Amino acid sequence: METLDTINKRASLKTRLSPRHVEQEKIEKILDAARLAPSARNSQSWRFIVVKDKETIETLVSKAFSERNAVVSEAPVIIIACANPSDDLTIGGREYYLFNVALAVENMLLAATDLGLVTHPMTGVDEDELKKALRIPDEVRFVVATPLSYPAEGSYEEAAQERLSQRTRKDLRELVYWNAWGRSL
């Protein structure tokens, strides 16, 4: 898909997951897209845990994910993004591991969309339970989790249609200033 199309069609679709198997080749393409993101001073502090084991997914859903994320138990794959903050920059109290992981995660979400797969970034997670379930070391922080699956519908476009029609985004005039804070064009 064309890049601007993919950016436009990416949506969070946890209610549209199919249990259908996702090919390893596609999972690796998505992880490779994440790997190619930039990061401040090339820290590459991102780490991913790909969960395909059904029992582990059930543990995550029952113990770590919030109730409104229980629908992702259908997903054949859950990807967890995390990082060790000390592998990355902190500048004036800004912990750049959160920034850098997100650059990689956005690449991942777009690559999945391009491949016709469904994602839904989730932050509503009990970090302690998640780290216990996946044996993540104390010093590593959870950042975000997403299911990865084929859409329940025939195509990504069909699956995303309703959600995209309800998308709410601020107007550019609320988000963008010109030459100085608060200045409109």
Added chain:
Amino acid sequence: METLDTINKRASLKTRLSPRHVEQEKIEKILDAARLAPSARNSQSWRFIVVKDKETIETLVSKAFSERNAVVSEAPVIIIACANPSDDLTIGGREYYLFNVALAVENMLLAATDLGLVTHPMTGVDEDELKKALRIPDEVRFVVATPLSYPAEGSYEEAAQERLSQRTRKDLRELVYWNAWGRSL
């Protein structure tokens, strides 16, 4: 450009900037791509300041940007991404404004690449001086800045070629675990 191609060809190219005018329409396409990113609880805490005023760019370069970023004085446009942390989630000490702004920034970098334009995310910035120059309120934090320009060379591909050939990224095996931390496939 195809999405996976764009992800693969995006590079940080501050030494390849042309002073050539960048059309307003292209700048707005790039900002619109940023606007369409997801954010935790749809916070959309990202704010962008687009600097086209030559004198303001000179002030940023001489006062706020680190010396190794002085080359961006050539750029006709500098985009600053910032956010008010209190407009966004903090979960277990993780300040998600940094995460959410980065999702939008990655869309912006990819949209620019797709349009044949050059970017280079920079974090080496004196935040106080930058905020003074752009009259950014105290409570708003600087996250990242990037020049936006046409490539000095005839095409994006020519401009990026050398940099891409020298790209260093960790192997997927260092970055990805399967079903639990530390487990390989």
